[in-house]
Amino acid sequence: MAFHYKDNPAPKTEVLDDGTIVTRTCAWSPPGCHAVGCGIKLFVKDGELVKVEGDPDHQLTQGRLCPRCLALKEAVYHPDRILYPMKRAREDRGKDKWERISWDEATDLIISETERIREQYGSEAICVYMGTGREAVRYGFTLSSKVLRTPNNCYAQSGWSCMGPRQTAMTMMLGSAYIELDYNGGSLEVWNDPDWKRPDYVFCLGKEPLESNPDGLWGHALIELMKKGSKLIMVDPRLCWLATRADQVLQIIPGTDAALCLAILNVLINEDLIDHEFVENWCYGYDELVERVQEYTPEYAAKECGITAEEIYTCARKLGYDGGKHHWSLLMGVAVDQNPNGCQVTQCLIAMAAITGNLDVPGGTVVGVQMQFEMTGATDFMSEELKNKCIGWDVYPIVKVLLNTTHPDITLEALETGRPYELKMAWLDSTNLLSPTCSAQPKRWHDALMKMEFTVAKDMFMNPTIMALADVVLPLATWAEHDGIVMTNQGCQMGIAGAINKALQVGECKSDLEMLIHFGNAFYEKAYGEEYPFKTVEEYLVDDLNKMGHSWEELSEKVVASNDIGGYHKHERGLIRPDGQPGFQTATGRVELWSTGYAGLGDDPLPYYFPPKLLAEERPDLAKEYPLVMTTGRRYFASFHSEHRQIPSLRDLTPEPYLEIHPETAAELGIKDGDEVTIENPWGTAHERAHLTPIMRKDVVSAAHGWWYPEEDGEAPHLFGVWKSNVNSLVPHRVLGKMGFGAPYKQLPVKVYKTPVEECVL
Secondary structure, X not given: OEEEOOOOOOOOEEEOOOOOEEEEEEOOOOOXXXXXXXXXXXXXXXXXXXXXXXXXXXXXXXXXXXXXXXXXXXXXXXXXXXXXXXXXXXXXXXXXXXXXXXXXXXXXXXXXXXXXXXXXXXXXXXXXXXXXXXXXXXXXXXXXXXXXXXXXXXXXXXXXXXXXXXXXXXXXXXXXXXXXXXXXOXXXXXXXXXXXXXXXXXXXXXXXXXXXXXHHOOXXXXXXXXXXXXEEEEEOOEOOOHHHHOOEEEOOOOOOHHHHHHHHHHHHHHOOOOOHHHHHHHEEOHHHHHHHHXXXXXXXXXXXXXXXXXXXXXXXXXXXXOOOOOOEEEEEOHHHHOOOOHHHHHHHHHHHHXXXXXXXXXXXXXXXXXXXXXXXXXXXXXOHHHHOOOOOOOOOHHXXXXXXXXXXXXXXXXXXXXXXXXXXXXXXXXXXXXXXXXXXXXXXXXXXXXXOOEEEEEEOEOOHHHXXXXXXXXXXXXXXXXXXEEEHHHHOOOEEEEEEOOOOOOOOOEOHHHHHHHHHHHHHHHHHOOOOOOOOHHHHHHXXXXXXXXXXXXXXXXXXXXXXXXXXXXXOOOOOOOOOOOOXXXXXXXXXXXXXXXXXXXXXXXXXXXXXXXXXXXXXXXXXXXXXXXXXXXXXXXXXXXXXXXXXXXXXXXXXXXXXXXXXXXXXXXXXXXXXXXXXXXXXXXXXXXXXXXXXXXXXXXXXXXXXXXXXXXXXXXXXXXXXXXXXXXXXXXXXXXXXXOOOOOOEEEEEEEOOXXXXXX
């Protein structure tokens, strides 16, 4: 990994004539965002943040910011912000009976209760629950494994439906880290680099990067590519803004992505639109793939997907190999994961890129590198017996092999049943899991977690999860209030390496990393009688950067670097395998179109398709009463999942949760724009405001997620109105793919009707 800095960048800090200190930094979270590392200038006068601007010296974002960054001051000084540690009695859960305590008192209480539970029930009785996208994800494994010394770290989304399926398939087929669109973020020249080529096409499936900036990708980079001539192929049941600028749109039925991609492979192979040299030298199982795709004709897929066969032929021919004169790049999003068939969709997408010669070439799809850091799940303090108690590993062994976490659905069942053992302590590590952000069937999670003997939470604001469940809450610092490191996709991707430079202090708030260091030292001294490796955040950051061959002092001073993970054609130059040999980090050393890893774990080694598990073909018993398909989880400029609801300028942009529905469908149901509607299926109900729009398929509705109402009564049972618009109540538990991945968040059967006046809640 190589960092490259601009010559003579603007200084880290400067003092204006009126005494205002301007600090250059990079954003991450909280408030939430994916790890894009956008460039920021913070203006602080007399210790108070007075203004936020974009940093024009940041080579990628070049001074451009989204509304969430611009609203930072409102978040920092919001009157409802948690500024000090607080506690309450266990019997007061759900009540606003918080008592301010000191950090020393909070620390002693947490250590005392943790050690009591460990002594009484064993270390496995403790579980850390992670959020998504936030900075806590970088340190959560170290918190659980090295500080709390428990094997249980849980991301509570059914089916691990956020990067789990994609990353698993990438590892199985490539042995590499995340693969992504080639937007050349690893170069100081970015789009002006003469060694870079723009993709001729960008194939975007289940991803809307402008609003989500997912997985460290700066979404606006796609606009820059389109300005330079890249054409966009968009696969989405919803015609977003990008789709209106696309060369082709495939508006498929949710959950049928694998049928589409297998049919594209069918055309590529049968029309000989492949890179035979790459296939012969670097692919394994091509002949088997050829045989598999014969059954998935465009005509077959067209019926499954609700589009025409000609659309599929046209798309495939645009992506086909033409002697290497043109290249296309892949963008795949969380919609791939939120599908029980999602692992197979990823298999198809990687196969499409591989056989057309578009893996790790300029203008193709960049192949990531595996990064190993101290914080990525070290378990050296646990015996093999304890590690193997991690919940769900016996049911879904692929989670043990690749993710080193509990399986979320099995975790909920363990909480409810006490099998294979009882969980007694929860650490809510920057997650608001009761709001409809991740957990399916959130009322079940609420009831199960209420049984915990002790629960710790940390966050910026009181939210439904903390109010309902926590005994101690710790105040979390914003990215303006701490030092840290942000790298796109945790450094495995070409892109930005940025310094998060502290510019101010508010209350007694600590960052995720500060809390890790604080509790690391406290537990080691008071509970383990040992010495924690790091006494200060600076020591940690220095060590972190040293492992990458770089200096925290230099990164902090120069603020932003381009992160070059090895350029292109890494498989040819021995930069993917740890042994330095050419090839991929797989059993065969090749891109495994026929996966030896999947075969070894008992799944089909080739990609396959099955119809959506809950829709008409598989569940005709549901189709008559619940004729519409609901997709949920789309992003908004004004919020990051359940965050930012209390920020006035952002709430003005999206004041209520909206259900997008086609005007003709709404007319048939007697629904007008702005009506409160009830969304219902056998598993739950939710209330949203109807927004009539022709961008939706007539048989599909799109529901907002992450909604709660900070302005409403926070005490139980209301909990800031968390249940009234909770779309995840409609997601069934454990409807998954064979290996335990992918839940149907985006393919749910529902009916929608105008809420009777006497039942309106919005």
